[in-house]
Amino acid sequence: MSPITNPFAPGAGTPPPELAGRDELRESLRIAIARAKIGRPAKSAMLVGLRGVGKTVLLDRVRADAEAAGFQTIRIEAPEGRSLPSILAPQLRQALLRLSQIEAARAFAIRALRALAGFAGKLKLTFGDIEVGIDYEPEPGLADNGDLEHDMQALFEQVGLTAKAADTVIVIFIDELQYVEEAQMAALITAMHRSEQRQLPIVLVGAGLPQLRGRMGDAKSYAERLFDFPFIGPLPPEAARRAIEKPLADESVSITPEALDHVLTLTQGYAYFLQQWGSHTWRAATQSPIRLSDVVSASATVIAALDESFFSVRFDRLTPKEKKYLRAMAELGAGPHRSGDIAACYGARVSSLAPTRSSLIVKGMVWSPNHGDTAFTVPMFDAFMQRKMSGIDWRES
Structure with a gap:
């Protein structure tokens, strides 16, 4: 079959041809945003899950839904090594400039831009990476105390008042939120709390690894009451089937039940792996229907591709x-595992491995689903590690 018409999209955050199994969550977020517009209580949401479950794709689809409904959106990614103010301020400026074109909101937008100027100017001393255009002179006393938590509250308040005057909602989308430092996370949570108290139309939709919930709770104890934390897991069997069958049917191609069942078994329902196996199986097949032998033939290629990219980019960052x-x-297997069992297998004391475990959590490689448990954040990483460090030599390294 032609590689040109291959319907699958196994990229990082690339929209799949069929976003299956996520309609209920999309609808709940649509309702929350619509409620915020009319001043009704609306909980923001943090989408948490392992790598490869489709959090980024879902985040972007919800953003597209919000924009289609006429709302203002901001989309940022929280990379390691940069401050939240530095990536948030330029996007807020663009949103405020758009809202300043609306007559009813113009005065509010100008005051919010003055708040942004004061916010960036004062915090430049603390966060040297803040770079944002200044359209209006700061207003003395407005978001310019130099205290991040206080100033972000004041800034969000002015942004929310602008959105309210414009009869819209500002929806802030932040991916990889687990990388935001605790003090900055606390400031963001406090600002959203203040916005909710004042019933201002600002909604935050974040996405991150499973440790995000604990990190937000550590930053502010009331975070778990302020936000919903839907867990994005593997697709249910029927949704996983649809993710493979529908794109094929759209190209007038079918797949045998045995072949489809094997794909679901191999991928365990993870969205990214479904796209990988779908794409490589398409390349391996010569005609419709796609057969079990095509899936088997493609699997070695898929695993090699995953080892070279999806897994290795994470492995190469490790000490x-x-x-x-x-x-x-x-x-020990896929996990989760008790810290004592890992230490016994490693050949060391639990206490001596605590710093290593902590650094792996910071790097987003593992998380703790329960006290004393450790689990991979990357599906199938256990099998990769066994392929990458085979034999018994690793015990003596």
Whole structure:
């Protein structure tokens, strides 16, 4: 079959041809945003889940839904090594400039832009990476105390008042939110709390690894009451089937039940892996229907591709001690595993491995589903580690 018409999209955050199994969550977020517009209580949401479940794709689809409904959106990613103010301020400026074109909101937008100027100017001393255009001179005393938590509250209040005057909602989308430092996370939570108290039309939709919930709770104890934390997991069997069958049917191609069942078994329902196996199986097949032998033939290629990209980009960031820790986890299976079991397999005391475990959590490689438990954040990483560090030499490394 022609590679040109291959319907599958196995990229990082690339929209799949069929976004299956996420309609209920999209609808709940649509309702929350619509409620915010009319001043009704609306909980913001944090989408949490492992790598490869489709959080980024879902985040972008919800953003498209919001824009189609006429709302203002901001989309940022929280990369490691940059401050939240530095990535948020330029996007807020663009949103405010758009709203300033609406007559009813113009005066509010100008005051919000003055608040932004004061916010960036004062915090430049703390966060040297803030770079934002200044359209109006700061208003003395408005978001310019130099205290991030206080100033972000004041800034969000002015942004919310502008959105309210414009009869719209500003929806802030932040991906990889787990990388935001705790003090900055606390400031963001406090600002959203103040906006909710004043019933201002600002909604935050974040996405991150499972440790995000705990990190937000550590930053502000009331975070779990302020936000919903829907867990984005593997697709249910019927949704996973549709994610493969519908794109094929749209190209007038079918797949045998045995072949489809094998794809679902291999991918465990994870959205990214479904796209990988779908794409490579399409390339391996010569005609419709796609057969079990096509899936088997494609699987070696899929695993090699995943090892070279999806898994290796994470493995290559690890220290030798971190690699050995993950290899010990892999020896025990997919997990989660007790810290004592990992230490026994590693050949060390639990206390001596605590810093290694902590650094792996910070890097987003593992998380703690329960006290004393450790689990991979990347599906199938246990099998990769066994392939990458095979034999028994790793124990002596």
